[in-house]
Amino acid sequence: MAGSLNKVILIGRLGQDPKLTYLPSGSPVANFNLATDESYRDRDGNKVEKTEWHRVAVYGRSAEFCGNYLSKGRLVYIEGALRTRKWQGQDGQDRYTTEVVVTSPGHTVQGLDRAQTADAPPGEYGGQPRQERQGEGGRQATRPAPRRDDDLGPAFPSEASGMDDVPF
Template sequence: MLNRVILIGRLTQDPELRYTNSGTAVASFTLAVDRMRSGQSGERQTDFINIVVWQKQAEIVSQYLHKGRLAAVDGRLQIRSYDNREGQKVRVAEVVAETVRFLDRGPEGQQQNSGFGGGQPSTGGRPRTDYGSAPSFEDDPFADDSQTIDISEDDLPF
């Protein structure tokens, strides 16, 4: 079975950081993601997707991401339900993020292409990326446009 969601979009508001009773950080925000197709009248359609981030990532997201920032989220879809004040069962769909990457420049004009991560800013104004399992920007083989990959048509499976 596979439950994997990858999204790229802009934050609709600043992340909301909270802590559980046991002290675990949890941040939530909404990501506006454009659909690939336009509507019938040619207008672009957007989905607003709830994102939840836990632990150290939650603190870093609340510190570095703000309304309007472009971010990539890699995680899993979670459907949960609860009873509202009127006693009706409400179902909520949200993405639980495993990795969040900053895809645009921060307010100081410094590049924020970083996985999580956490900690204080390091050289270059990017958050440190030595926490968690996400590869750092420096380790990304596709980050440097000067590198090319030589693939012949015989190597393609189709």
């Protein structure tokens, strides 16, 4: 369909550590929930805060970034598309879920806050990769051999883009 657009941009905090798994083809997938919030004043002038939860699925190299460097509570920028999946539950009823899917090209995941760790060199984001976690069913998720950070470029693309030099 010409002239249509499916694009979602969110800034929020991770509700839990991303769960990194691998498809049978070997492609990585990271899944997590992202919380966004808004506040407004009601008719009586009272402040009302509302939190919305979004399911996020990240594929490819960005999934490895999420699994290795993002953790619960981190502030992130997500750019992706909405997708609705359908499946049948154990009771035979159709079930649906809508999630933000991050694939490439044109989609991105960026950490926005500095997550200093004891092992992180001064001034760097993220520090060392997070510890391995148990995969589904008690099976350890296997990851490819770790790469050096300088082989991958900056952990957060915005830090190399010169965005700090923009006057606004």
